[in-house]
Amino acid sequence: MTGLGGPSRGGLALHSGVRGVLDIPDELRPVGEMLGGALVRVEKRFEEALSADLEPVAALCRHVEAYRGKMLRPTLAILCGCAADGRSEGAVPDADALPETLIAVAGVVEMVHMATLVHDDVLDEADTRRRGATVNSLHGNESAVILGDYLIAAAYHWCATLDDPHYARRIGRVSMDLCSGELLQLSRRRDFALSERTYFDIVSRKTGALVAVACELGARAMGAESGVQQALFGFGRDLGVAFQIQDDLLDLTGDEATVGKSVRKDLEKGKLTLPLIHHLATGEPERRRTTLAYLEAATQSGHEDPAGDADLMAALDQTGSIRYAEATAERLVDQARSVLRGLPESAVVAMLGTMADAVVHRAF
Amino acid sequence: MTGLGGPSRGGLALHSGVRGVLDIPDELRPVGEMLGGALVRVEKRFEEALSADLEPVAALCRHVEAYRGKMLRPTLAILCGCAADGRSEGAVPDADALPETLIAVAGVVEMVHMATLVHDDVLDEADTRRRGATVNSLHGNESAVILGDYLIAAAYHWCATLDDPHYARRIGRVSMDLCSGELLQLSRRRDFALSERTYFDIVSRKTGALVAVACELGARAMGAESGVQQALFGFGRDLGVAFQIQDDLLDLTGDEATVGKSVRKDLEKGKLTLPLIHHLATGEPERRRTTLAYLEAATQSGHEDPAGDADLMAALDQTGSIRYAEATAERLVDQARSVLRGLPESAVVAMLGTMADAVVHRAF
Structure with a gap:
């Protein structure tokens, strides 16, 4: 077993995240x-697309470029394009x-994702993101809001420069879905009667849609x-939702040092996630009352x-x-x-399978 | 003299604002x-472009639609298209x-503008916008940030649906300029040495650029x-900067009841505007010290x-x-x-001249 690529190929931020x-x-x-x-190429174009003529803007862009972590979407x-x-x-x-x-599709989805991270950190009042200080904690909420808008x-702008207008349309539509989910x-904050169905509606919009469109448009870019394209959209959506469930689990059970960002934010913010929804739906009445009182507090x-x-x-363990x-x-x-079984067998397809497994077996 | 259109044509929000x-x-x-x-057509398409399948999203969209005020950009x-x-x-x-x-160009520029209003209200911690409560004051900063992103x-998405990709590219580029200006x-907050040159760089980006592109793309849509298109971009930029100077003057000298939004925000936020920049550059040293102490406080x-x-x-009066x-x-x-003198004479061009004058002679 070996890590993904290596520092000698550049793109350190990526590799240290994925390894x-x-x-x-x-x-x-x-x-x-x-x-x-390929990701080194994405990073280069990414920097070019963000290039700013004003130093205060360029400085903020350099700061968020360090946010680059797992590079899941690109x-x-x-x-998916190669597969x-x-x-x-x-x-x-x-x-x-x-x-x-x-390369552009990969960069655009990462940039949209990064914009949501910057705005999420404002919403979550988070101080730490991928082991670094967040934009909002360093420069205030105002800069973080506008920097997200700039991203x-x-x-x-980047996807509008592509010849085929379909890319800009899909990215625009999926961004609307993403915001709708948020x-x-x-x-539904502090709605402790949130159903599993609504939870899935939320996460398939806020996380599933962008991962899905990354897979779909990657395939389109290679002439699929x-x-x-539609099948890979479905692949990405399921994977994105699984990724979010794992993220929610890490927020609940992980520790900040391992996860690399603030944890236990969902409980603080009154956001019910899958384990809690299941627990409240299956627990005994007495236990349910105790949990609801805990959640309120x-x-x-x-x-x-x-x-x-x-x-x-x-209690979560007891109700499984x-x-x-x-x-x-x-x-x-x-x-x-x-x-993936519907695609011609190849090493790239095998890698997608390995990645799919990694999504639910990660600790950060 | 008569007001612009009338309630009988619909589009009340527009007309009450412009009259x-x-x-x-x-x-x-x-x-x-x-x-x-034409503006009734813009409003109809605007609502369609925002239509959301989720009730909480639709409710927020209905709320911001009431923000529509002067409809300067559309x-x-x-x-400009007609001229x-x-x-x-x-x-x-x-x-x-x-x-x-x-119609789409007119709607898109208004929607981008509305997004900046929603985010500005978060930044300014404003409670009042066009005589109504702001999204942030009613639903919290989090909803306001994401609603702005949705807009x-x-x-x-709307401008990506147009056949000519030039529209999406220009709107994307100008939005980057707008954020750079912000x-x-x-x-430069609390930078009381801000130069007039930097002030103009800020306002031509944050306000001039979107007004300018509205004029440019309106002309393009009519085959100019x-x-x-470039000449009308210049027309719009100058008008937009003049509009912002007037806005800054109203923040300094207006009262909330007439202006329809919170005033004196620039001083609170340490934003130096043109009258203050001029005053600090021309006042006597003693007066300058008094003003700087006032600004700090x-x-x-x-x-x-x-x-x-x-x-x-x-003191501002004394230094002119x-x-x-x-x-x-x-x-x-x-x-x-x-x-405008470079365009063929017409009633539409005369109306643009009337509008240009109105920008600096408004009290709100």
Whole structure:
């Protein structure tokens, strides 16, 4: 097993992020190297697309470029593009030969994602993001809001420069979905009767849609036909939702040092996630009352209750709610993997399968 | 003299906003009626472009639709389009015959503008906007940030649906300029040595650019050649900067009841505007020290100093700084009007001249 690419190929920020998430079997090493090369190209174009003539703007852009972490979305765009390329006949392509449109799709989805991170940190009043200080904690909420807007504008401008207007339309539409999901979630804060159905509606919009469109448009950029684009959209959506469930689990059960960002934010913000929804739906009435009282208290500012935290974790274990959320994420990953079986077998497709598994087996 | 259009044509929000700003001479009444009809079409498409399948999102969209006020940008897009239309031979066109692309350009620039208003209200912690409660004051900063993002996404999606990708590229680029201007301004808060040159760089980006592109793309939508589009971009930029100078003057000298939004925000936020820049550059050293002390104090939270306010206003009068800012705005309007002389004479062009004057003679 080896890490993905290596510092010698550049793109350090990427590799340090992905290495621990994704252990690449030796036989897939050529795919990892191709991907490393492709992501270096993405990073270069990314910087060019953000280039600003004003120093205060350029300084903020340099700061957020350090946010780059797992590069999940561009990685999926590149791999789905290569997997759907009928002309390659299963061979691993040369990173330098990949079309500019594919590199642009990968960069645009990462830029939209980065804009949402910057705005999320304002909403979450978070101080830490990928082990660094957030823009809002350093420069105030105002700069963070406008910097997010700048990133969105740069992303839209970038995809509007592509010859085929379909890219800008899809990115625009998916960004609307993404915001709708966030607004739906905000409107349901402290709603402790939130249903599993609404939870899935929220996460498939706020996380699933952008991962999905990365896969779909990556395939389009390599000339895949419409049916394959749609199938890979489904692959990405399921994977994105599984990723979000894992994110929610890490917020609940992880520690800040490992996860690399503030944790326990969902409870503080009154956001119900899958383990809690399951627990409240299946727990005994007495236990349910205790949990609801805990949840109410958790949303009060400055709340600290280590005994209550431990009690909740034990209760979630007793109702099998952590396991339930894990199993749901695993089922979604299986469903996503089934899409891959419809593609011609190749090392790239095998890598997508490895990545799909990594989504639910990561600790950060 | 008569108001612009009337409630009987629908689009009440528009007309109530514009009526007091723009007194239309009787001979231009047909232009006013055409414009009223065109803006009703813009409003209809605007609502369609924002339509959301989720009720919490739809409710927020309905709320911001009430923000629609002066409709300066769509009005300029429509009028510049009609003024640049070589085929009309000076006749006032039929509102229903205007191409959908022109209606879309008008709607997109208003939607981008509305997104910036929603985010500005978060930054300014404003409670009142066009005599109504702001989204942030009603639903919290989080909803306001994401709602602004939703508006931006909808605007980009809308212009990406146009056949000519040039529109999406220009809107994307100008949105980047707009954010750069805001970020530059934020980076210069409490910088009481801000130069006039930097002030103009800020306002031509944050306000001038979007007004300018409304004029440019309105002309493009009617088939104007590139030179005319560029000339009208210049017209719009000068007018936009003049508009911002007037806005800054109203923040300094207006009262909340007339202006319709929170005032004296610039002083609180440590934003230096043209009258203050002029005053600090021309005042005697002793007076300068007093003003600097006042400005430092004004940025402290909860600051109230009616005597100091009155003293500052008298001092601004003494250095002729209010008059200087007014004269600068008037000079920019004259410069903008000179562009109109390059267009074939028509009632529409005369209306643009009337509008240009109104920008610096409004009290709200």
